[in-house]
Amino acid sequence: MSAEVPEGASAEEQKEMEDKVTSPEKAEEAKLKARYPHLGQKPGGSDFLRKRLQKGQKYFDSGDYNMAKAKMKNKQLPTAAPDKTEVTGDHIPTPQDLPQRKPSLVTSKLAG
Amino acid sequence: MFLKFSLRSVFNGAGGGNDIQWCFSQVKGAVDDDVAEADIISTVEFNHSGELLATGDKGGRVVIFQQEQENKIQSHSRGEYNVYSTFQSHEPEFDYLKSLEIEEKINKIRWLPQKNAAQFLLSTNDKTIKLWKISERDKRPEGYNLKEEDGRYRDPTTVTTLRVPVFRPMDLMVEASPRRIFANAHTYHINSISINSDYETYLSADDLRINLWHLEITDRSFNIVDIKPANMEELTEVITAAEFHPNSCNTFVYSSSKGTIRLCDMRASALCDRHSKLFEEPEDPSNRSFFSEIISSISDVKFSHSGRYMMTRDYLSVKIWDLNMENRPVETYQVHEYLRSKLCSLYENDCIFDKFECCWNGSDSVVMTGSYNNFFRMFDRNTKRDITLEASRENNKPRTVLKPRKVCASGKRKKDEISVDSLDFNKKILHTAWHPKENIIAVATTNNLYIFQDKVN
Numbered sequence: 001m002s003a004e005v006p007e008g009a010s011a012e013e014q015k016e017m018e019d020k021v022t023s024p025e026k027a028e029e030a031k032l033k034a035r036y037p038h039l040g041q042k043p044g045g046s047d048f049l050r051k052r053l054q055k056g057q058k059y060f061d062s063g064d065y066n067m068a069k070a071k072m073k074n075k076q077l078p079t080a081a082p083d084k085t086e087v088t089g090d091h092i093p094t095p096q097d098l099p100q101r102k103p104s105l106v107t108s109k110l111a112g
Numbered sequence: 113m114f115l116k117f118s119l120r121s122v123f124n125g126a127g128g129g130n131d132i133q134w135c136f137s138q139v140k141g142a143v144d145d146d147v148a149e150a151d152i153i154s155t156v157e158f159n160h161s162g163e164l165l166a167t168g169d170k171g172g173r174v175v176i177f178q179q180e181q182e183n184k185i186q187s188h189s190r191g192e193y194n195v196y197s198t199f200q201s202h203e204p205e206f207d208y209l210k211s212l213e214i215e216e217k218i219n220k221i222r223w224l225p226q227k228n229a230a231q232f233l234l235s236t237n238d239k240t241i242k243l244w245k246i247s248e249r250d251k252r253p254e255g256y257n258l259k260e261e262d263g264r265y266r267d268p269t270t271v272t273t274l275r276v277p278v279f280r281p282m283d284l285m286v287e288a289s290p291r292r293i294f295a296n297a298h299t300y301h302i303n304s305i306s307i308n309s310d311y312e313t314y315l316s317a318d319d320l321r322i323n324l325w326h327l328e329i330t331d332r333s334f335n336i337v338d339i340k341p342a343n344m345e346e347l348t349e350v351i352t353a354a355e356f357h358p359n360s361c362n363t364f365v366y367s368s369s370k371g372t373i374r375l376c377d378m379r380a381s382a383l384c385d386r387h388s389k390l391f392e393e394p395e396d397p398s399n400r401s402f403f404s405e406i407i408s409s410i411s412d413v414k415f416s417h418s419g420r421y422m423m424t425r426d427y428l429s430v431k432i433w434d435l436n437m438e439n440r441p442v443e444t445y446q447v448h449e450y451l452r453s454k455l456c457s458l459y460e461n462d463c464i465f466d467k468f469e470c471c472w473n474g475s476d477s478v479v480m481t482g483s484y485n486n487f488f489r490m491f492d493r494n495t496k497r498d499i500t501l502e503a504s505r506e507n508n509k510p511r512t513v514l515k516p517r518k519v520c521a522s523g524k525r526k527k528d529e530i531s532v533d534s535l536d537f538n539k540k541i542l543h544t545a546w547h548p549k550e551n552i553i554a555v556a557t558t559n560n561l562y563i564f565q566d567k568v569n
Contacts, residue, residue: 023399023401024452024453025399025401025403025404025452025453025455026401027453028401028403028452028453028454028455028456029401029402029403029455029456031456032402032455032456032459032460033402035456035460039402048406049319049347049348049349049350049369050344050347052319052350053300053301053319053320053347053350055301056212056213056214056215056238056301057210057211057212057213058211058212058213059211060211106150107173107198108151108167108169108171108173108175108198109141109142109151109559110140110141110151110153110167110169110175110195110198110561111140111175111195111198112141112142
């Protein structure tokens with residue numbers, strides 16, 4: 001059942017290899033760790049929770065905005081990718097990028 | 113012949129059982145595949161009599177359907193649900209002080225039991241709870257002395273005789289008005305509201321705190337649970353759902369992102385930080401993986417109507433707990449165990465964080481929850497049988513019995529089975545509701561509301 005284990009492998013390593021074979025969940029974990037080797041030591045802990053608590057947080061620096069506008073002069077400011085929901089990194093938000101925040105004036109289609 | 117008839121009626125009366133055949137009844141919403149974000153349904157709830165069915169959406173709107181009462185004599189089917197009222201409950205806001213965008217999405221709707229002619233419901237978004245009064249007007253006064261029928265004032269000097277105004281019938285008008293606004297009590301995002309069995313108070317829960325309100329008082333609320341650590345770096349768990357016990361006005365439960373449920377008694381102390389009971393299923397530490405905690409996070413908790421049991425929903429299963437036993441659930445039902453070998457991709461596409469709800473039928477004999485590919489599942493607690501059905505416009509004819517679905521986890525796929533890799537993970541059924549008395553269910557897909565009922569002979 002278990003894969004070839006090299007000589008001198010610890011009992012823990014051996015068990016881990018066996019687990020990968022028997023448990024689909026552990027196999028998925030191995031897949032994930034292979035793709036993202038720097039994934040945090042504490043899964044499901046502070047990182048997720050903090051992200052959850054910070055939902056809705058929007059940051060805008062008027063200084064950055066005005067400087068970027070001045071630098072660009074007549075050129076357009078870089079616009080966000082259409083599906084980008086987080087405004088971070090190099091992108092500086094412009095009024096054109098911001099999603100409409102007016103309330104829906106349309107009646108729900110469920111009532112149609 | 114006579115004996116057979118009476119046996120069948122016993123099965124139907126049980127409210128569950130393997131003899132239930134679910135039929136399509138109605139579907140509400142747009143047909144087009146391009147779904148506007150505002151149309152995403154975010155909550156579904158029957159009122160206490162089942163006559164009204166409310167939905168909330170991401171655009172902050174509430175739509176209430178009413179079951180038509182005629183045709184009850186006709187045994188072909190139960191009354192249809194038609195639009196009764198629709199209104200804008202919440203609007204998008206921006207908290208400039210905290211630089212926080214507040215979504216108008218309706219997270220939960222809870223009905224108050226009916227006390228007079230009007231209906232009342234609580235609806236909440238992330239930050240503000242509102243009490244809405246829905247009332248009918250079918251008469252209007254006519255024959256004023258000083259006003260014309262269109263509202264213009266009459267010149268008093270032209271009035272020569274007096275008349276007594278009378279009420280005359282008019283076309284039914286249903287009005288919704290906000291009666292109370294309960295705001296500014298939550299720093300974090302509200303996930304639950306629950307009305308107490310005293311019908312005077314209710315709780316609202318966010319990620320870290322639970323508050324107790326009186327329905328008449330909007331300028332203050334009592335904090336009854338606070339799990340915020342002094343140092344936020346030490347945060348390990350958040351509150352995911354909370355509910356009052358259906359009969360004991362002093363008891364409530366709240367679930368956590370770590371898969372635990374705490375039962376609290378408000379008689380014990382003003383701040384219920386110390387639980388009276390802690391429900392947790394022991395985990396085999398050798399089975400622990402990166403995903404363990406995430407998939408153990410409870411997305412919904414619901415007491416049975418009897419108050420003896422509670423049901424929790426985590427990513428892969430539904431568990432029934434006996435309030436008298438804390439160390440493990442009495443029943444566990446696998447919703448879609450085949451997803452365990454897909455956790456890596458479900459983590460990458462964020463589906464692993466989807467929050468499924470669950471519900472009981474009126475007699476607590478069957479429980480229901482949603483899944484992907486617009487599938488939903490029912491588990492009969494007595495017969496231990498389960499069924500997978502699909503909410504799809506393909507089964508559109510009324511009284512068409514729904515065909516059970518099956519997902520093929522691995523190996524050779526049989527005819528009519530769907531392989532795990534063909535499942536559409538964008539078609540999720542997160543919200544379902546069961547009529548409190550009859551076998552009528554409301555199932556919400558992304559932007560459509562399906563109503564199914566059992567086959568009435």
